[in-house]
Amino acid sequence: MRHKLIEWFVTGSAVLLVVIYIVLNSSKLEYFKNTWVETGSGKAAPSVQLAIAGTQVYQQRLKASEIYDTKGLRQIYFMHLPKAVFARAHAETEDATLLYKQQEIPLSKTKNSAALLAVTRDERIYLLAEDELKYMMTVIWNERFQANNIVQCANLELCKSVAIKSKFWGPVQGPFLDTDFSPDRRGMPKGRWTMGPKTTLDIMSTKPQVISLQLNLLGVLADQELDFRGAVTRVQKPQIEAEPRNIGGKSLHPAAYVVSLDLKPGLNYLEIIYSSWEKPLTESANPLAAYLTSIVIREAE
Amino acid sequence: MTNYVLRNCQSLSLRIVSTGIFSFVHVTVVVLLAGVVFRYLNNVSVPLLSSLISVLIIFFCRGFRRPFIKPVRQCLADVFSRRDYFLYVITGLFIIQAVVLVGKVVWLPPHIWDVFVYHLPPVVEWFQQGAIPPALDTTVARMNGAPLGMSLLAYWFFIFFRDDVLVEMPMLLWALLLAPVSVAAMRQSGVSRVWSFKFAVLIFFLPIVIMQAVTVKDHLGLNVGFFAGLVFLSGFLKDRNHGYLLVAAAAFGLALGYKIAAPVHILVALSVFSVLLWFHPVAWPADKKQWQTLVKTTGLSALIILTISGYWYLRNFLVYGRLHGAYGLTLNEAGDGLVSDAGAIDTMLNKFGNFGVFRTNLSELLPRIFDYQYSYGTDLAGISGFGPQFAAFGLLGLVVAIGSVFNKRLRQQPAFLISTVAVLLFVALMFININANSYRILSFFPMILITYAGIQLFHSKFLDQKWARGLTNSIIALSITWCFLLLLPPQYTNPLRLKEFASLDHDARTSANYTSWFIRPRPEFYRLLDDIPVTEPIAYVDYRGSFSQGEVGIDTWQYLYMDRHWQRKLHALHLPDYFDCQENGQCQAGPALKPFLKENRVSLLSSCKINRCLKIKDDSLVEIVPGFYYFLGDR
Numbered sequence: 003m004r005h006k007l008i009e010w011f012v013t014g015s016a017v018l019l020v021v022i023y024i025v026l027n028s029s030k031l032e033y034f035k036n037t038w039v040e041t042g043s044g045k046a047a048p049s050v051q052l053a054i055a056g057t058q059v060y061q062q063r064l065k066a067s068e069i070y071d072t073k074g075l076r077q078i079y080f081m082h083l084p085k086a087v088f089a090r091a092h093a094e095t096e097d098a099t100l101l102y103k104q105q106e107i108p109l110s111k112t113k114n115s116a117a118l119l120a121v122t123r124d125e126r127i128y129l130l131a132e133d134e135l136k137y138m139m140t141v142i143w144n145e146r147f148q149a150n151n152i153v154q155c156a157n158l159e160l161c162k163s164v165a166i167k168s169k170f171w172g173p174v175q176g177p178f179l180d181t182d183f184s185p186d187r188r189g190m191p192k193g194r195w196t197m198g199p200k201t202t203l204d205i206m207s208t209k210p211q212v213i214s215l216q217l218n219l220l221g222v223l224a225d226q227e228l229d230f231r232g233a234v235t236r237v238q239k240p241q242i243e244a245e246p247r248n249i250g251g252k253s254l255h256p257a258a259y260v261v262s263l264d265l266k267p268g269l270n271y272l273e274i275i276y277s278s279w280e281k282p283l284t285e286s287a288n289p290l291a292a293y294l295t296s297i298v299i300r301e302a303e
Numbered sequence: 304m305t306n307y308v309l310r311n312c313q314s315l316s317l318r319i320v321s322t323g324i325f326s327f328v329h330v331t332v333v334v335l336l337a338g339v340v341f342r343y344l345n346n347v348s349v350p351l352l353s354s355l356i357s358v359l360i361i362f363f364c365r366g367f368r369r370p371f372i373k374p375v376r377q378c379l380a381d382v383f384s385r386r387d388y389f390l391y392v393i394t395g396l397f398i399i400q401a402v403v404l405v406g407k408v409v410w411l412p413p414h415i416w417d418v419f420v421y422h423l424p425p426v427v428e429w430f431q432q433g434a435i436p437p438a439l440d441t442t443v444a445r446m447n448g449a450p451l452g453m454s455l456l457a458y459w460f461f462i463f464f465r466d467d468v469l470v471e472m473p474m475l476l477w478a479l480l481l482a483p484v485s486v487a488a489m490r491q492s493g494v495s496r497v498w499s500f501k502f503a504v505l506i507f508f509l510p511i512v513i514m515q516a517v518t519v520k521d522h523l524g525l526n527v528g529f530f531a532g533l534v535f536l537s538g539f540l541k542d543r544n545h546g547y548l549l550v551a552a553a554a555f556g557l558a559l560g561y562k563i564a565a566p567v568h569i570l571v572a573l574s575v576f577s578v579l580l581w582f583h584p585v586a587w588p589a590d591k592k593q594w595q596t597l598v599k600t601t602g603l604s605a606l607i608i609l610t611i612s613g614y615w616y617l618r619n620f621l622v623y624g625r626l627h628g629a630y631g632l633t634l635n636e637a638g639d640g641l642v643s644d645a646g647a648i649d650t651m652l653n654k655f656g657n658f659g660v661f662r663t664n665l666s667e668l669l670p671r672i673f674d675y676q677y678s679y680g681t682d683l684a685g686i687s688g689f690g691p692q693f694a695a696f697g698l699l700g701l702v703v704a705i706g707s708v709f710n711k712r713l714r715q716q717p718a719f720l721i722s723t724v725a726v727l728l729f730v731a732l733m734f735i736n737i738n739a740n741s742y743r744i745l746s747f748f749p750m751i752l753i754t755y756a757g758i759q760l761f762h763s764k765f766l767d768q769k770w771a772r773g774l775t776n777s778i779i780a781l782s783i784t785w786c787f788l789l790l791l792p793p794q795y796t797n798p799l800r801l802k803e804f805a806s807l808d809h810d811a812r813t814s815a816n817y818t819s820w821f822i823r824p825r826p827e828f829y830r831l832l833d834d835i836p837v838t839e840p841i842a843y844v845d846y847r848g849s850f851s852q853g854e855v856g857i858d859t860w861q862y863l864y865m866d867r868h869w870q871r872k873l874h875a876l877h878l879p880d881y882f883d884c885q886e887n888g889q890c891q892a893g894p895a896l897k898p899f900l901k902e903n904r905v906s907l908l909s910s911c912k913i914n915r916c917l918k919i920k921d922d923s924l925v926e927i928v929p930g931f932y933y934f935l936g937d938r
Contacts, residue, residue: 009765011776012699019694026675030789033678037792044802063808065816065835066800068826069928080834100907133836135906138931142831143925181799182826183819 011183020133027266044181044271046083050081054094058101060087066129066179073127074177074192079127080138088131091118100127103236136273144299150174152194156300164213164265165206171196171294177201189249191295195221198279198291212302214262215272220247220254220293227277228259229291233270236262254293262302304360305369308546315374316487316499317538320531320551323480326702327473327528328553329356329455329612331560334455335614338435343876345433346462378850382496389776391455397504397807400513402822406738406791408471410578412814412867414648414795415446415518415681419814419860421445426454426461427862437618440875442845443858448628450615452560453521466868472517477524478516482507484531485754490760491538498766505779508786509753510674511688511746514681514794521561526747528558529568533724533751536576540586547598551721552604563627564744567735573727576851579720637722657734664733664741671854672698680794687742692782700756704876718758725751794821811884820855826916827928829863835907837870842900843909844917846878850888854915864909874903884917887891892921900934908932 015089049077052060073159083091086226092097092110100107102119107120109129118129130138139219155161172195180189196219212235217228224246230237238260248252281290305321312318333353339343341352382390389490400786413423429435438447440856456473485503490496491711513521532554539547555572580586588594615887619628670676673694677685689697704722707713722742736744765771793801797819804817815829817823835841841864847857864873881899884890890910900908909931910917916930924932 009763009771012765016695016699017774017777020781021689022692023675023694024781024785026673030678034789034792037798039796041792041801043806044799046806047803062812063806063812065807067830069831082834082836104904133838135839138834139906139925139927142927143933146928152627181797181803183797183799229518256872256922 009228014080016240048103051062052081052083052087053099053101054091054128055097059090059295060084064102066181068178068179069142069191071145071148074149076121076124076126077144078141079125080133081127082132083129085131085133088118088129089128100129102127117141149192152259152294153297153299156298159300160213160299163208165213166215166297166299167204167206169204170201170202178203178250182289185251187250189247190293193293193295195288195290196274196292196294198289200276201291202272203274205263205265205270205272207267207270210266211265212262214300214302215263215298216260216298216300217261217274217294218247218296219257219259219297220295221257222252222254222280222290222292223278224253224255225278226255226257226292228257229275230259230261231273231275233263233272234261235264250293255294287292304364305505306369306427306504307364309544309723310546310551312542312544312546314487314538315378316483316490316813317534317547318371320480320534320908321482322486323483324474324528324531324550324557327476327524327557329353330355330459331455331557333610334458335435337351337442338429338455338458339614342434343460344429344435346749349459349462350814351858359808361389377419378496385497389780390824392502393501393504393783394780396787397482397507400508400787402571403791404475404478404513404821408475408713409468410812411517411793411796412816412817413467413519414818415520416683416820416856416860418519418861420856420858421449421459422451422521423455423865424468425451426863427865427873429458430869431462441859442847442875442877444629445620445858446629448619448630449563450560450565450612452557452612452615453519453524456518456524459573461869466869467865467869471517472843474520474523476519477527478507478512480531481512481527481750482736484527484534485750488530488534488537488718488721488751489757489761491534491541492762494744494758494761498757498761501776502696502753505692505782506753508783509681509688509692509749510690510786510790511683511742512650514679514683514688514788515743515746518681518742520681522743522746525561525565525744526560526566526750527563528554528561529572529747530721532558533572533721534585534650535752536572537720540574540576540579540720541582541717543586548600548604549607552607553611556608558612559608560612560615562744563630564732564735564787568728568747571731572724573751575720575724575727584727600608606774628740641738660737661730661734664737679790684739687745687749689742689749690782691725691777692753692786695778695782696756697749697752698761698921700754700759703759704752704755709804710740716758716762718755721751722755725755734761747897762794787816796850810867813863813865813867818863820913821863825911825929827932828909831931832864832930833866836870836907837868839907840905841907841909842874842876842903842905843911844882845875846879846912848878849915850886850917855913859912874905876908882919884916888915890917890919892919892924897923897934897936901936906934908934 028198037092047063047065049057050064060083064079067077067079070076095111095118098109098118100109102122107122109118109120112119116134119126122155128141153166174192174194176187176190176192178187178190182188240258240260242256242258244256246255254302261272263270276291279289282289304325309321333349333356337348337352341348351756361702413419421443425439428439453473457470460472461467470547482503485506488501489499489502512523517921532551534716535547535551535554538544558568583736587599610926616626619626621931623629671687672689674686674688679686679688681932686840700722704726707722708717713719732745753826760775761862766775792798796804796817804812807816811833813833821829843859843864845859878884881893881896882890892932911918911930919932923935925935927933
């Protein structure tokens with residue numbers, strides 16, 4: 003009888019403990035499922051083939067580089083070719099093409115002839131000799147040096163006479179791939195976060211002038227409206243494609259405003275006042291209002 | 304050699320375990336000889352020395368050949384003739400899991416932080432220097448204090464291909480060796496072959512084993528080696544075969560060569576063994592001749608241990624004047640020791656007097672054992688990795704193991720030594736270890752206690768009943784399926800990029816491109832690394848302090864800079880020698896920097912340890928991507 007009781011106790015305990023373990027760890031099943039789904043939704047690295055006079059001479063898989071050009075539109079890639087292959091491609095550039103994503107892309111020599119370049123809609127692919135480093139570093143530095151800004155000018159003169167700064171926006175970030183590790187960054191274009199209830203821009207002008215600023219942004223809420231105060235003479239809201247975009251773990255709403263400003267020499271202000279913004283879930287989180295993707299400065303019409 | 308040492312041993316599983324251990328010893332001794340003694344370490348000297356030693360072994364042991372294939376075939380035929388379909392299924396899962404693990408070893412690059420910090424960087428140095436120097440130029444104290452026995456095996460698996468494709472194979476081999484070790488422990492205690500097989504497969508599927516099997520860390524090798532050593536010690540108590548002591552010494556020697564904490568393991572094991580030997584009617588020497596044999600075997604065992612692992616402790620003593628080398632040293636930024644701790648023995652004694660650590664560990668025991676607070680991960684942050692099988696069988700084993708001390712029948716079982724050592728060592732380590740990852744070193748605990756539970760269930764006649772067999776099979780099946788499924792996805796990566804990684808060219812499948820630790824904070828830098836010609840050396844700022852919040856780890860993770868063939872040369876720039884830094888991480892390059900870069904033909908400089916970078920100001924340095932600088936000076 004005692005032996006039977008011990009048996010039942012042991013059996014019951016083992017079953018109970020294993021059930022407790024599995025119930026307590028049931029969230030791991032969800033994690034497993036998500037990992038499986040995410041793995042399945044990834045994409046293989048595309049293959050690039052270099053052909054000279056119709057003959058394939060080199061092949062490589064291209065992984066996302068996450069180094070973008072100045073405007074944050076194209077990723078920059080480097081392919082280091084064996085010296086002999088590079089020399090031949092260099093000598094026969096007119097006959098050389100890159101086969102990439104089922105497209106034949108012509109090659110051109112860079113200005114200093116240190117590399118060959120292929121440009122597609124989303125990529126700039128540099129072909130270099132296998133030990134070339136200096137030119138590669140120059141290309142990256144050059145693109146990134148100019149990339150740390152979301153302000154664009156219609157002409158060089160405007161950029162010299164107008165400078166825009168703010169203490170109320172976040173750092174320039176992005177663009178990020180739609181496969182980025184962090185859901186908060188996934189798929190986000192280049193831009194700066196601004197916070198509610200308002201953002202003040204400091205606009206320094208070297209002379210009196212009338213300009214227009216086009217603010218392209220992604221609002222955090224569908225019914226968000228922006229009001230502008232300061233050196234403002236007129237505000238327009240051009241119609242743009244306004245389908246919400248599910249990026250950065252949020253549904254973001256594209257919008258654009260064109261604000262005409264009458265600038266006096268020296269410091270001018272532009273206040274952007276948001277009708278609504280994201281209510282932060284924690285005290286330390288920021289009350290995000292909009293993601294400014296670009297500010298284009300033009301002379302006023 | 305196994306047959307020579309074990310002579311009359313009839314146990315197939317013990318012979319397999321012994322062979323595995325001797326193979327690891329062979330590799331260890333060959334690489335140590337070539338690297339330390341001859342200081343000529345490369346892909347010619349290592350195979351040559353290995354062949355030479357093999358020929359000598361074959362010559363000396365030529366009279367001790369015994370068939371191997373036939374007994375294995377007979378054993379398998381015996382097991383599978385029982386028509387136990389459940390056994391067929393779990394054997395199939397075992398084979399599939401082994402194949403998956405081999406695939407992960409081959410396909411995935413090294414991806415665990417300790418591996419980046421101190422397991423592989425020394426191997427790269429050995430490969431590039433063609434020798435094993437006594438100390439390396441680094442502020443990573445563990446590189447000059449830890450016994451690097453597992454790294455010796457990693458070198459062996461690198462040198463034949465000159466590619467890091469198989470550097471993680473040693474731990475997988477240890478994981479596979481765990482199956483025969485478990486079978487041997489159970490067979491020694493009279494458990495049937497079928498049930499030994501089932502429990503061995505269950506133990507192999509422990510999450511802590513599966514996760515660590517695809518790394519080149521040391522915990523699994525330490526604990527499987529330790530378990531194997533215990534099995535041979537208990538075998539000696541049972542049969543008084545002195546050869547068992549030699550194999551146990553080899554296993555303990557390997558364990559001592561893997562981890563600085565291993566002396567605690569061995570001390571506990573030998574203490575319990577000595578007590579049991581004293582009281583044992585069979586093993587205790589009865590006459591002078593037996594005494595002489597025991598003394599000779601003990602001396603030879605000590606020599607074996609010294610040969611396998613002595614180098615690391617001797618090196619520590621000669622270079623740093625203490626057995627644990629640079630461990631516990633407070634280093635300055637140049638890597639020089641400033642303040643040392645109280646010494647290994649004093650520190651240990653202090654810790655044993657501290658019940659606070661023990662109490663905290665005890666209060667965290669159940670949440671850790673049930674694994675529910677955090678996700679599975681090889682670093683076992685906040686979990687134990689003991690899995691459902693420990694909840695079902697291990698805890699039962701623990702209760703019986705504690706009770707066995709008070710039960711004469713249980714005390715006489717060979718497994719008493721193993722279970723007692725496991726419990727005592729677990730308690731001892733609960734006094735010493737307290738951190739989020741402290742259960743990594745405790746994998747011996749579920750291995751041994753599940754084995755012990757299997758032994759007790761078998762001997763209690765519980766498994767004679769059909770319903771009990773069915774229930775036990777069901778729990779085993781559930782546990783194995785759970786572990787198999789949930790540990791199938793690769794870890795520490797971005798699953799969204801896994802397809803991209805898998806499809807990359809061989810040379811681009813590097814740690815830097817794989818690991819989410821790297822591609823999360825500074826993707827462009829790590830993705831750039833394999834675009835940089837391997838002939839270009841990289842200098843990295845080497846420091847232990849932290850200049851910003853959120854910095855991961857105190858040591859530099861060097862391995863991420865490496866290409867798969869370890870061709871790239873790295874240079875450590877000790878912070879105070881080359882930079883003047885403020886508390887906010889803004890640094891000015893010092894006068895020694897440019898001459899150093901020029902002299903060593905270095906154009907590239909990284910100011911980051913892992914996820915945070917110093918900001919360096921100097922006209923001759925251009926920041927290409929955050930934390931990565933190009934040197935404009937004349938080359």
